[in-house]
Amino acid sequence: MTLRQEVEALLPNWRTWYPSLFDAAVDLGLLRAQVCDPSSLLLQNRHSGVRAAAQEAHRRQWSAEENPPEE
Numbered sequence: 169m170t171l172r173q174e175v176e177a178l179l180p181n182w183r184t185w186y187p188s189l190f191d192a193a194v195d196l197g198l199l200r201a202q203v204c205d206p207s208s209l210l211l212q213n214r215h216s217g218v219r220a221a222a223q224e225a226h227r228r229q230w231s232a233e234e235n236p237p238e239e
Contacts, residue, residue: 174198 175182175192186192193199207213 171198 169177171193172189175189175196175198178196178198179185179192182189182192186195190199
């Protein structure tokens with residue numbers, strides 16, 4: 169179920185009271201803020217796992233497993 173469908177199920181006429189779907193979802197409790205570690209917000213940290221997986225797939229594809237990864 170999409171966010172719009174959830175809001176419309178709980179409050180069918182949400183457009184008459186709220187300027188945006190986001191505001192309605194927050195007031196209805198469908199969206200909540202979460203506290204997270206500030207370092208997790210850096211793109212470099214968030215994408216390090218994806219980058220490592222891509223490098224590993226490249227090494228497997230090109231049979232370069234005997235060469236250590238460059239850092």
